[in-house]
Amino acid sequence: MARDPKQQFNVYLPPDLVRRIKYASIDARLSLSAYVERALRNQLERDTQEPEAHP
Template identity: 55%
Template sequence: MTQPAKRQFSVYLPVELIRRVKHASVDADESLSSYVEHALEDHLRRSDSEERP
């Protein structure tokens, strides 16, 4: 199975949030990119299900 194409993009976040996310990715034994990807996917999945009646 092939992996979906990925692209880099920049976001500006508070320094403390960056520090917390980096530590969380290490604790989860995931790369920072993978950790953020999973967090965003989980958030969007929850948001989508809350919008549906």
């Protein structure tokens, strides 16, 4: 099975958030990269489904 090409990028997060993400990826039995990718894709999907809020 062919895999999608991957690209690395750096993000800076608070240490406590990084720790929580690492433990959550272990609990989900996913690599850290796969866990973060899934979380970002899920958030982007929610963002595109929600109507824009107008102040």
